[in-house]
Amino acid sequence: MSEIADAASGAAQEAGSTPPAADETPWRRLDRRMLVVGPFSLLVRVVPVVVVLLLSGQGDPIRVWIAAGAAVAAVVAGVLRWRTTRYRITPERVELHSGWLNRQRRSVPRDRIRTVDLTAKLLHRVFGLSVVRVSAATAGVQAGGGLSLDAVSKAEAERLRRELLEHSPATADRTDDSAAGAPPTQELARLRWAWLRYAPLTFSSIAGMGAIAATAFNLLDDLGLDPRDIRAVDDTAARLAAAPVLIAVAVVALALLALLVVGALLLFAERWYAYRLTREPDGTLRVRRGLLTRRSLSVAERRLRGAEVVEPVLLRLGRGAQARAVSTGLAGDPQGGALQPPAPRAESHRVASAALRVPPEQITQASLRRHPRAALTRRVVRAVGPALVLAAAAFGVGDLLDLGWLGPLALALVPVAALLGWDRYRSLGHQLTGGFLVARSGSLVRRTVALQRGGVIGWTFRQTLFQRRAGLVSLEAVTAAGRGGYTVLDLGARDAVDLADATVPDLLTAFRAPLPAAAGAEHPPGDLPAQRAGRRAQERLHHG
Amino acid sequence: MPQPGAPPLVPGQTRVMDPGAAAAPLTRPADPDLSPPLRPPAHQVSPVAVRWWQLRSLLLLAVLLVPQVAGALVFGFPVAGWLVATIAATAAVVGAWAVLVPPLLFRIHRWEVTDEAVYTLSGWLVREWRIAPISRVQTVDTAHGPLQQALGLASVTVTTASARGPVKIAGLAAADATELARMLTETTQATPGDAT
Numbered sequence: 190m191s192e193i194a195d196a197a198s199g200a201a202q203e204a205g206s207t208p209p210a211a212d213e214t215p216w217r218r219l220d221r222r223m224l225v226v227g228p229f230s231l232l233v234r235v236v237p238v239v240v241v242l243l244l245s246g247q248g249d250p251i252r253v254w255i256a257a258g259a260a261v262a263a264v265v266a267g268v269l270r271w272r273t274t275r276y277r278i279t280p281e282r283v284e285l286h287s288g289w290l291n292r293q294r295r296s297v298p299r300d301r302i303r304t305v306d307l308t309a310k311l312l313h314r315v316f317g318l319s320v321v322r323v324s325a326a327t328a329g330v331q332a333g334g335g336l337s338l339d340a341v342s343k344a345e346a347e348r349l350r351r352e353l354l355e356h357s358p359a360t361a362d363r364t365d366d367s368a369a370g371a372p373p374t375q376e377l378a379r380l381r382w383a384w385l386r387y388a389p390l391t392f393s394s395i396a397g398m399g400a401i402a403a404t405a406f407n408l409l410d411d412l413g414l415d416p417r418d419i420r421a422v423d424d425t426a427a428r429l430a431a432a433p434v435l436i437a438v439a440v441v442a443l444a445l446l447a448l449l450v451v452g453a454l455l456l457f458a459e460r461w462y463a464y465r466l467t468r469e470p471d472g473t474l475r476v477r478r479g480l481l482t483r484r485s486l487s488v489a490e491r492r493l494r495g496a497e498v499v500e501p502v503l504l505r506l507g508r509g510a511q512a513r514a515v516s517t518g519l520a521g522d523p524q525g526g527a528l529q530p531p532a533p534r535a536e537s538h539r540v541a542s543a544a545l546r547v548p549p550e551q552i553t554q555a556s557l558r559r560h561p562r563a564a565l566t567r568r569v570v571r572a573v574g575p576a577l578v579l580a581a582a583a584f585g586v587g588d589l590l591d592l593g594w595l596g597p598l599a600l601a602l603v604p605v606a607a608l609l610g611w612d613r614y615r616s617l618g619h620q621l622t623g624g625f626l627v628a629r630s631g632s633l634v635r636r637t638v639a640l641q642r643g644g645v646i647g648w649t650f651r652q653t654l655f656q657r658r659a660g661l662v663s664l665e666a667v668t669a670a671g672r673g674g675y676t677v678l679d680l681g682a683r684d685a686v687d688l689a690d691a692t693v694p695d696l697l698t699a700f701r702a703p704l705p706a707a708a709g710a711e712h713p714p715g716d717l718p719a720q721r722a723g724r725r726a727q728e729r730l731h732h733g
Numbered sequence: 734m735p736q737p738g739a740p741p742l743v744p745g746q747t748r749v750m751d752p753g754a755a756a757a758p759l760t761r762p763a764d765p766d767l768s769p770p771l772r773p774p775a776h777q778v779s780p781v782a783v784r785w786w787q788l789r790s791l792l793l794l795a796v797l798l799v800p801q802v803a804g805a806l807v808f809g810f811p812v813a814g815w816l817v818a819t820i821a822a823t824a825a826v827v828g829a830w831a832v833l834v835p836p837l838l839f840r841i842h843r844w845e846v847t848d849e850a851v852y853t854l855s856g857w858l859v860r861e862w863r864i865a866p867i868s869r870v871q872t873v874d875t876a877h878g879p880l881q882q883a884l885g886l887a888s889v890t891v892t893t894a895s896a897r898g899p900v901k902i903a904g905l906a907a908a909d910a911t912e913l914a915r916m917l918t919e920t921t922q923a924t925p926g927d928a929t
Binding site: 697 | 767771895896
């Protein structure tokens with residue numbers, strides 16, 4: 190593949206395609222200020238390398254030249270990028286052309302636009318710029334289902350956001366029921382600083398801390414600094430080494446914990462400062478947040494297919510949760526469509542209900558049906574089995590390496606695993622409400638999802654060998670939104686079919702097995718469990 | 734609603750599209766309380782698919798055996814005992830699989846297309862019933878792998894707007910696959926909306 194040839198063919202294409210694309214819509218460039226910001230943000234990325242080069246070289250002229258070359262290259266690249274990037278919004282499509290040697294053309298049909306995300310990093314903010322990311326649902330859901338404009342002025346970004354979400358052709362039918370004069374922006378939620386207490390309980394912030402620590406360490410390493418060169422650090426290390434093991438471990442653990450907590454608080458503040466969830470007059474839900482990097486995520490309400498309340502185990506122990514939107518076009522969102530920071534559980538349910546305009550008892554707080562006892566057995570076996578295998582392996586290894594404590598330690602995992610299995614069973618539940626299919630599962634991360642019945646675009650019934658023995662079925666509701674499919678784990682076989690049949694009427698009916706003659710008339714979908722149990726008992730009588 | 738007794742054909746289609754439809758009906762699961770009360774889809778895949786699955790297993794066998802045999806040759810004689818054991822075990826397990834499992838798969842794999850939905854049943858250890866409404870179908874692809882081409886087979890993949898939704902019917906006779914894809918495409922083009 191030769192890039193030059195690509196460029197040439199790209200140019201040829203361009204020449205050839207000018208007449209048909211003689212749209213009157215003019216092409217627009219990114220904001221002029223990108224001529225400064227672009228090279229700058231590239232430079233910031235190479236700063237550590239340059240610093241190392243300069244520091245370690247002690248004025249070696251070649252190194253200075255390399256550093257200068259890097260700077261010039263960054264400037265040239267930034268200018269080229271600005272020169273070669275053009276975008277326009279025609280009545281049907283959003284088009285983006287970019288690149289010089291490796292020319293790229295992106296085009297997104299406007300009726301496929303699902304979300305518009307505005308992000309402004311610190312540097313962008315200083316210059317009053319904002320990155321516009323448009324994500325779209327395309328057939329097959331490839332990675333390239335969207336495009337991003339990096340960057341345009343704040344005002345232009347805001348205008349684009351409104352234009353892309355408001356005037357996408359599919360909105361036309363929707364505007365009249367929200368008519369009567371566009372309703373004013375309605376605030377659904379805003380940050381309460383008391384929620385900071387949930388910050389240390391989220392895994393993502395712990396992971397974030399890990400990443401920051403790793404970066405810091407790398408940077409120190411790049412700069413040729415050994416932390417032990419600093420006297421205070423060295424002294425502390427020496428004192429710890431001299432102290433009894435248990436105390437040393439405790440001190441280090443405490444220090445790490447303190448660091449984690451502080452870091453988590455800072456990250457929470459950076460991510461969620463000035464958080465607001467609003468319903469805009471144009472029928473979008475908008476999440477605005479961020480301290481240094483400002484973000485604004487807009488989800489068209491008509492693309493919303495449901496909501497999810499997520500409770501990672503630590504957060505659940507602290508009675509916290511987080512509500513997320515289940516919407517098409519959110520697959521690439523790093524926050525998974527979060528509608529709020531980690532917050533009290535009741536607040537999560539409230540936000541989910543406010544976003545969907547449905548009372549919480551109809552969605553994530555619906556009273557759920559239990560799953561059969563066989564599901565408990567399966568959960569416990571699946572949790573304890575691996576723990577037992579691990580314990581056996583630990584005993585083996587302990588024997589080989591003469592580490593007598595390894596086996597018993599691993600054995601202690603077994604009751605924990607059993608508890609986990611039991612909790613996973615307790616989490617299982619499902620319910621069909623007026624407009625939603627509600628399902629809950631998981632222990633380490635418990636998820637309660639409420640999926641619009643109209644958003645279900647297919648079903649998968651899955652049965653492993655063991656599930657077949659136990660009469661259990663995992664029912665996956667396939668949807669275009671969110672993760673693409675939401676599984677109701679370990680239902681009774683008959684309940685699974687009843688549930689699917691009742692959720693989307695008529696789709697399944699043709700495929701149902703004819704009932705045993707004894708049961709008589711057509712099986713009414715969504716009947717009460719008690720009735721069904723009674724009928725099943727009756728069937729058994731007839732069979733026996 | 735189409736009656737289970739007279740399985741509905743592909744919409745607009747008058748002939749039975751696959752030779753398997755006349756084959757013996759799938760044996761009913763022993764206990765109706767243990768498996769989901771869905772009737773099996775009407776049509777079986779092409780009987781040639783058995784040969785296809787067997788050839789695939791043999792290819793897998795070759796892929797697994799070649800490095801081991803090469804290893805044995807490189808290390809020279811006498812061949813280490815454990816290597817003989819793994820070679821024998823691989824040959825036995827995969828060979829038995831190649832002989833025994835494909836006929837089972839043929840009995841399990843079934844498909845059906847009605848005016849409303851695409852319905853498939855597949856899988857031996859993990860059984861999967863998949864249903865996709867015709868109104869939500871976005872693309873229909875036919876694929877012929879090299880092995881499939883040699884045997885005159887093809888697969889049809891029906892994609893919906895979901896990342897987890899594709900319904901795949903593998904091992905159809907090539908002509909049937911083309912016909913099925915053509916009709917599905919026609920039907921879905923007639924359906925308005927972006928199917929999300």
